[in-house]
Amino acid sequence: MPAGTAxxxxxxxxxxxxxxxxxxxxxxxxxxxxxxxxxxxxxVRTVLIEFDAAITTARRVAAIAAEQSLATVSxxxxxxxTIQAVYDGVDLDATCAELxxxxxxxVQWHTGxxxxxxxxxxxxxxxxxxxxxxxxxxxxxSEPRTRVPAGSIAMADHFTGIYPSDSPGGWRIVGHTDHLxxxxxxxxPVTLTPGTAVRFEVRP
Amino acid sequence: xxxxxxxxxxxxxEPGILxxxxxxxxRGLAAMGVTVSGAADRSAYxxxxxxxxxxxxxxxxxxxxxxxxxxxxxxxxxxxxxxxxPLWVDGVRHGANSRxxxxxxxxxxxxxPTWGLRTYLAVRGGLDVxxxxxxxxxxxxxxxxxxPLERGDEVTLGTDWGRFPPVxxxxxxxxxxxxxxxxxxxxxxRDDWFTEAALSTLVATRWTVGAxxxxxxxxxxxxxxxxxxxxxxxxxxxxxxxxQVPTSGPIVFLDDHPVTGGYPVIGVxxxxxxxxxAQARAGDTVVFRPARVDFVAYEADRQRTPV
Numbered sequence: 001m002p003a004g005t006a007x008x009x010x011x012x013x014x015x016x017x018x019x020x021x022x023x024x025x026x027x028x029x030x031x032x033x034x035x036x037x038x039x040x041x042x043x044v045r046t047v048l049i050e051f052d053a054a055i056t057t058a059r060r061v062a063a064i065a066a067e068q069s070l071a072t073v074s075x076x077x078x079x080x081x082t083i084q085a086v087y088d089g090v091d092l093d094a095t096c097a098e099l100x101x102x103x104x105x106x107v108q109w110h111t112g113x114x115x116x117x118x119x120x121x122x123x124x125x126x127x128x129x130x131x132x133x134x135x136x137x138x139x140x141x142s143e144p145r146t147r148v149p150a151g152s153i154a155m156a157d158h159f160t161g162i163y164p165s166d167s168p169g170g171w172r173i174v175g176h177t178d179h180l181x182x183x184x185x186x187x188x189p190v191t192l193t194p195g196t197a198v199r200f201e202v203r204p
Numbered sequence: 205x206x207x208x209x210x211x212x213x214x215x216x217x218e219p220g221i222l223x224x225x226x227x228x229x230x231r232g233l234a235a236m237g238v239t240v241s242g243a244a245d246r247s248a249y250x251x252x253x254x255x256x257x258x259x260x261x262x263x264x265x266x267x268x269x270x271x272x273x274x275x276x277x278x279x280x281x282x283x284x285x286x287x288x289x290p291l292w293v294d295g296v297r298h299g300a301n302s303r304x305x306x307x308x309x310x311x312x313x314x315x316x317p318t319w320g321l322r323t324y325l326a327v328r329g330g331l332d333v334x335x336x337x338x339x340x341x342x343x344x345x346x347x348x349x350x351x352p353l354e355r356g357d358e359v360t361l362g363t364d365w366g367r368f369p370p371v372x373x374x375x376x377x378x379x380x381x382x383x384x385x386x387x388x389x390x391x392x393x394r395d396d397w398f399t400e401a402a403l404s405t406l407v408a409t410r411w412t413v414g415a416x417x418x419x420x421x422x423x424x425x426x427x428x429x430x431x432x433x434x435x436x437x438x439x440x441x442x443x444x445x446x447x448q449v450p451t452s453g454p455i456v457f458l459d460d461h462p463v464t465g466g467y468p469v470i471g472v473x474x475x476x477x478x479x480x481x482a483q484a485r486a487g488d489t490v491v492f493r494p495a496r497v498d499f500v501a502y503e504a505d506r507q508r509t510p511v
Binding site: 001002003004005006007009038039040041042043044045046047048050058119120121122123124125126165184189190193194 | 231232233234235236237238240336337346347348390391392393394438439440441442443445446462463464469472473474475495497
C-alpha cells in the first residue's frame with residue numbers, strides 16, 4: 001500500500017509473518033536491488049518501508065517486499081539478553097487474577113518464557129516482547145497513568161514491555177528492572193531491537 | 205576538554221517562545237523507535253545554509269515566532285529564511301533570504317514574523333553543539349538532542365564552511381497567499397477505513413489549523429470524517445506527513461512524530477507540503493490536493509495457509 005511518495009506499507013497476516021518479512025527486508029536492504037531503502041519500521045502486522053525517491057521507486061520496493069518468504073525460520077543459537085526483574089508491580093495481583101495464577105506461579109511462568117522483541121515503538125528503546133505459547137490477552141488500564149516510572153515491566157494484550165524512561169502509559173505494571181534500555185551515550189544506544197531474544201530472571 | 209577562549213559563541217539574550225537547534229535529523233533509527241526529527245521547513249533550512257556557504261547538514265537555529273535576541277562574540281555571516289521576521293543587527297534593519305555580515309560583539313534580533321511561523325537562522329560554519337545519535341537536532345517528542353535554548357546559553361560556532369555562493373540573496377516566493385495553504389496528499393495506506401463521503405469531505409474542506417499544534421503534529425479543525433471500519437488498528441509505522449485520524453480530528457505528523465501509531469492514516473502529505481505546513485499558524489486554513497503516486501496497492505500473490 002502506498003504511504004506517501006517515499007514509503008510503502010507492507011501488510012501480512014500476523015506477527016510471525018511480519019518478523020519473517022522484516023528479517024528478509026533487512027537482508028534485502030544490503031543488496032544492490034534494495035539500495036535506497038532508508039528506514040524499516042516493523043509493527044504488529046506490517047512493515048513500513050521508507051525509501052529515497054531519488055534512488056529507487058515504490059514499485060521496486062513493493063516488489064522486493066513481495067519476494068520475501070514468510071516462512072518462519074528458527075534461528076539457531078541466538079544471544080539471549082537476561083533482564084534481572086523484581087516482580088513487585090502495582091498491578092501484579094490484578095494481572096495474576098486476570099491469568100488465574102498465584103504470584104509464585106506467575107513469576108515462574110513469566111521467567112520461564114522465551115521472549116523476543118517483535119517490534120519497537122512508543123518511545124526510543126521500548127520493545128514489544130512476545131513469547132511462544134503466551135496468547136492470553138491482558139487488558140490495558142481503562143485510564144492510562146500520567147507517569148509510569150522508567151524501568152517498569154508491564155504487560156498488555158500478549159506483550160510485555162519495559163518503560164525506558166518516565167512516561168505516560170496504560171499497561172499493567174508487574175515489576176521493575178534497573179536495566180537501562182536507552183542511553184544515547186552508548187555505542188548501541190538501544191538494548192531491545194527487533195529480533196532480540198530476552199529472558200527474565202528474578203533478581204537475587 | 206575546555207575550548208580555547210577564542211572560539212566564537214552565540215550568547216542567547218532572548219530565546220523567544222521556542223528556539224531549537226536543527227539539522228537534517230537522524231536517519232535509519234526508526235526500528236529503534238527514534239524518529240528522524242530535523243528542521244520542520246526543510247527547504248528554508250537548506251537555503252539558509254547555502255546563503256552563508258555552509259556544508260549541507262550544518263546545524264541552524266529554528267526560531268518559532270520570532271522574539272529572539274543573541275550576541276555573537278566573533279565576526280561572522282548570517283542568513284535568515286522561512287518565516288519573514290524583521291532582522292536587526294546592532295539596530296540596523298536587514299532583509300531576509302540574504303547574506304548579512306555581523307561584526308564581533310553585535311546583537312542579532314528577530315522580531316515577530318509578518319508571515320509564517322518558523323524562521324531559520326544560519327551562522328557561517330554551523331553550530332558546533334554535541335551530536336546525539338548522529339544529529340544535532342532537538343527531537344521534542346523523545347527529548348533527545350540539544351535542549352531548547354534558554355537565556356544565557358552559549359552556542360559554539362562551527363567551522364564547517366565552504367565557498368560563498370555567487371549570489372548573496374535568494375528570491376523566495378514566501379508570504380501570505382490569498383487563500384488556503386495547499387497540501388499535496390497521497391491517499392492511503394488506510395483510506396479504505398473511511399467512507400467514500402469522508403474521502404470527499406477530506407479534499408473538499410477548508411481545514412483550520414488548531415492551536416494545539418507543534419513539531420510533533422498539526423491539528424486540523426473541521427468536519428468529522430466517517431469511518432467505514434470502526435475501532436483502532438494494530439500499531440503500525442507512520443511516515444512523516446501522515447494524516448492520522450483519531451476521533452478528535454485529523455493530525456498531520458511533522459518531523460518529531462512517533463514512529464508508530466494505532467489510528468488509521470487516511471493519506472500522507474508530501475515533503476513540499478510539509479514545508480508549507482511548517483509555516484502555518486493557528487487559525488490559518490489548509491486544503492488537501494490529491495497527488496498522484498506512480499504505485500497502486502496490490503495483493504502479493506501468495507499461497508497463504510489458513511490459520
